[in-house]
Amino acid sequence: MSVSAVSYSIRDLSRDFGVTTRTLRFYEEKGLLEPQRQGHRRLYSAADRVRLKLILRGKRLGFSLDESAELIAMYDPESNNAAQLRALIDKIREQQGRVEEQQRQVQLMLADLQDWERRSVQALHVLND
Amino acid sequence: MSVSAVSYSIRDLSRDFGVTTRTLRFYEEKGLLEPQRQGHRRLYSAADRVRLKLILRGKRLGFSLDESAELIAMYDPESNNAAQLRALIDKIREQQGRVEEQQRQVQLMLADLQDWERRSVQALHVLND
């Protein structure tokens, strides 16, 4: 096996994922990433890139960083743990519920407003007739 | 017209809407509410209740307080302003877009995970056969 050892600087990751270096260091403080070091410098591996991808995906799903941390812990592709996988799925389902509720609320509000608009326009017509 | 002048104490509103009194005072600081005073005491009117209802609805839609403030300003039922109404509807539509995007992301993630689970289970079956 060739240990090709591809690694990336903090600047690389920053560019590739559209986040600041501050963000990457912050994620490390929180224990979400732990790149190797070459002296002082951080060296990010492919695995680190995957973790970062997961973190950012978590954010897009509407999770906090702490929640993302939990999720990633569960996501561990090594331990083929079925129970953990179910737990993960459940977490996502909960989030799905929350998002759906928001969507319902938005749709309701929108329906109300459009109804309102319809009536307003009609009122104008009446005035103009 | 009977000016029945129904009014509520801060405690009343707190109870009725499930928010703390601190929250109500905070909303006032931010200019989202401005109840009358009876000496020092705050007296909330029916109109104030409506405003509060709108604020909380805004939160459920996923808006910040500042955004809610904007929305409520537009919502003004007095000025039958059609353009303003359209603007309001547009704002909500934008939010709808954001929420829908989140939902898409969640569904994607969920699909992935379920696929994963399906495969894991199959792998187990293979082992057990």
Added chain:
DNA sequence: CTTTCACTTGACGTTAACGTAAACGTCAAT
């Protein structure tokens, strides 16, 4: 050798939406 570049570790600042005292006023009931 000095400049420059990329990177490092502090550490304080910021926004949002309140929480949490502290200290004081008021009015009714005991």
Added chain:
DNA sequence: ATTGACGTTTACGTTAACGTCAAGTGAAAG
């Protein structure tokens, strides 16, 4: 007069997710 319920202002504290310096290191390049 004291207690208790309810209310008031002032003001510092908290969490999240970074932003924004400041000061220093290490290595390469001129």
